[in-house]
Amino acid sequence: MKEKRRVKELYHKPLIVHRNGKVFLIQDHDPYGHLAQKLTDFADMIKIPEGVSTFELSSYALWSAAAKGYNAKNLCSFLKDNACNTLDSTLESMILQNMRQYNSLKLFRHGKYLALQAVRPEIILEILKDKPLEKKVVKKINDCTLLFNASEKVELKKQLFKKEFFAIDSTNEMGKELDINLLNITRRGQEFKLRDYQIQAARAFLDNKDKAGGGGIVIMPPRSGKTFVGFEIIGNLKLNTLIITENHSSATSWKEEVLDKTDLAEESILLYNSNQQGLEPITITTYPYLSANSEAFEHLAAQEWGLIIYDDAHKLPAKKNMATADIPSKYKLALAATLARSDEQGTLVYALIGPKWYEILPQTLRGLGYLSNIDCAEVKVPLSEKAKEEYTYIEMNGNDHKALRKVAAENDKKKEALVHLIKPQKRTAIASYYKELAKQIGQDYQIDYVTGEINPKIRLNLVEKFNTEEINCLVFTLVGEQFNLQNLDVLIAISYQGGSAREEYLRLGKLMEVNKKGTNGWFFSIISTETLEESDYKGRRRSLINYGYRFKILELKDLEEGEIIS
Numbered sequence: 223m224k225e226k227r228r229v230k231e232l233y234h235k236p237l238i239v240h241r242n243g244k245v246f247l248i249q250d251h252d253p254y255g256h257l258a259q260k261l262t263d264f265a266d267m268i269k270i271p272e273g274v275s276t277f278e279l280s281s282y283a284l285w286s287a288a289a290k291g292y293n294a295k296n297l298c299s300f301l302k303d304n305a306c307n308t309l310d311s312t313l314e315s316m317i318l319q320n321m322r323q324y325n326s327l328k329l330f331r332h333g334k335y336l337a338l339q340a341v342r343p344e345i346i347l348e349i350l351k352d353k354p355l356e357k358k359v360v361k362k363i364n365d366c367t368l369l370f371n372a373s374e375k376v377e378l379k380k381q382l383f384k385k386e387f388f389a390i391d392s393t394n395e396m397g398k399e400l401d402i403n404l405l406n407i408t409r410r411g412q413e414f415k416l417r418d419y420q421i422q423a424a425r426a427f428l429d430n431k432d433k434a435g436g437g438g439i440v441i442m443p444p445r446s447g448k449t450f451v452g453f454e455i456i457g458n459l460k461l462n463t464l465i466i467t468e469n470h471s472s473a474t475s476w477k478e479e480v481l482d483k484t485d486l487a488e489e490s491i492l493l494y495n496s497n498q499q500g501l502e503p504i505t506i507t508t509y510p511y512l513s514a515n516s517e518a519f520e521h522l523a524a525q526e527w528g529l530i531i532y533d534d535a536h537k538l539p540a541k542k543n544m545a546t547a548d549i550p551s552k553y554k555l556a557l558a559a560t561l562a563r564s565d566e567q568g569t570l571v572y573a574l575i576g577p578k579w580y581e582i583l584p585q586t587l588r589g590l591g592y593l594s595n596i597d598c599a600e601v602k603v604p605l606s607e608k609a610k611e612e613y614t615y616i617e618m619n620g621n622d623h624k625a626l627r628k629v630a631a632e633n634d635k636k637k638e639a640l641v642h643l644i645k646p647q648k649r650t651a652i653a654s655y656y657k658e659l660a661k662q663i664g665q666d667y668q669i670d671y672v673t674g675e676i677n678p679k680i681r682l683n684l685v686e687k688f689n690t691e692e693i694n695c696l697v698f699t700l701v702g703e704q705f706n707l708q709n710l711d712v713l714i715a716i717s718y719q720g721g722s723a724r725e726e727y728l729r730l731g732k733l734m735e736v737n738k739k740g741t742n743g744w745f746f747s748i749i750s751t752e753t754l755e756e757s758d759y760k761g762r763r764r765s766l767i768n769y770g771y772r773f774k775i776l777e778l779k780d781l782e783e784g785e786i787i788s
């Protein structure tokens with residue numbers, strides 16, 4: 223009895239703060255997720271599975287917090303008030319040290335050079351201890367200032383970041399004025415109003431932007447309206463803007479939205495895909511286009527932008543995209559659903575662009591009714607006799623994993639599960655990594671399919687037909703990832719790009735927007751048991767569980783026995 227009381231007392235508060243900076247949140251103590259949301263102000267969300275969420279007081283998150291106006295003493299008091307353990311003194315000094323970093327280093331132009339100025343000579347001495355940084359120095363002009371070649375900016379920021387130094391980039395240009403206003407009634411004639419959290423996100427950027435050289439990050443889940451946060455910021459800054467997106471489809475959709483929801487004339491908005499074009503006050507382009515066309519890149523980089531919006535900013539740390547961070551602009555906004563990357567370089571965005579000014583968690587938006595609740599299920603089916611024979615043959619003769627994954631993907635038995643899951647009254651999308659499989663399902667069940675082989679115009683037309691509810695079911699491959707499928711009830715995955723957690727999150731993202739009926743979304747993944755596909759899927763399932771989703775495991779007989787989708 224005494225022991226029980228002791229344990230209860232031990233966990234009578236919501237947080238456990240580890241000396242290495244990990245913060246564990248016991249969700250039972252935070253039923254509405256307010257504390258989890260608060261933690262995003264100064265920590266990075268690592269995972270939020272049911273039960274206990276994990277956050278990390280990383281150096282960049284603490285630097286961001288200091289930039290937002292938090293002080294180390296208040297932050298430590300907050301942690302102490304909410305933690306059931308005693309705060310380790312080494313952690314307290316780590317917090318203090320990291321927060322002191324804010325405003326201690328500045329980058330600015332010095333003639334044709336880049337100057338890095340520290341508030342104390344010891345910081346410069348520390349920097350010079352790092353060989354790669356020391357090698358880049360052109361000249362030391364005094365105890366607190368080093369000069370570098372201007373072309374080294376991105377590399378310099380990258381290396382400073384590696385060593386956990388954060389420099390405020392004050393090299394930014396002025397930009398040109400732009401007369402632009404958001405419309406309350408869109409050009410398509412609909413009422414338009416920003417949601418409260420979108421206004422907060424834009425305010426967080428606008429209020430803080432000048433504290434760290436004009437750059438900053440906003441993190442919001444898929445389908446939460448990051449585009450509109452971007453508009454609110456453009457509408458307030460009223461400066462010429464370059465928008466860089468992940469692909470052509472998303473660039474087109476930015477253009478359509480700017481046209482629909484602002485008073486800017488169509489000729490002032492440009493989809494930039496040829497360096498022969500003149501630039502417009504709002505120019506939209508893509509990372510792949512810029513990385514493949516150095517002339518176009520140079521052309522854009524020679525302008526004085528007022529604002530650059532990096533959409534899907536998790537793409538920025540990719541080697542081929544990183545140079546885009548060097549395009550000069552007065553302000554820079556990075557928009558992302560997550561900074562997670564398989565190479566773990568996502569947080570480099572802090573160094574390249576600036577602090578995290580705002581983050582809202584998916585669970586907060588689900589609680590507010592802006593994102594739908596999604597039921598996830600893994601449907602396990604055995605290999606058919608034919609597939610089993612093929613699978614075993616490959617295993618015994620070279621064990622080619624690519625070939626094994628394909629056999630598992632094309633397992634005939636999956637179709638038995640599929641017929642139970644496609645309901646005429648439910649709006650359903652079927653996702654397949656393998657295009658032949660997508661085509662075959664489409665042909666076997668007379669469902670329209672969107673694959674890379676289909677003419678882009680026809681693809682767009684099929685998506686439009688789906689979104690206007692002329693058709694209720696669609697099969698898509700990787701090319702379909704870029705399209706927004708509206709008012710979806712069910713997503714069924716039938717084949718996979720190995721263990722890609724990103725593909726999993728993008729697929730799930732298609733169900734996140736609340737459907738017209740306000741019912742839960744259903745996400746089914748059909749998996750061939752005792753194959754590589756099954757082991758790949760474990761990691762994918764884990765990644766969604768870490769975002770707070772719950773999984774049911776179903777077998778064929780469960781589908782045969784009863785109605786799974788209500």
Ligand SMILES: Nc1ncnc2c1ncn2[C@@H]1O[C@H](COP(=O)(O)OP(=O)(O)OP(=O)(O)O)[C@@H](O)[C@H]1O
Nearest residue numbers: 415416417443444445446447448449450559731735
């Ligand atoms: N303020 C709003 N008013 C009306 N609809 C909204 C609003 N905000 C978001 N939406 C809806 O959410 C959808 C998603 O918006 P948007 O494409 O900007 O999200 P996103 O966060 O960029 O998503 P993704 O990460 O998938 O690109 C919009 O098409 C719209 O239907």
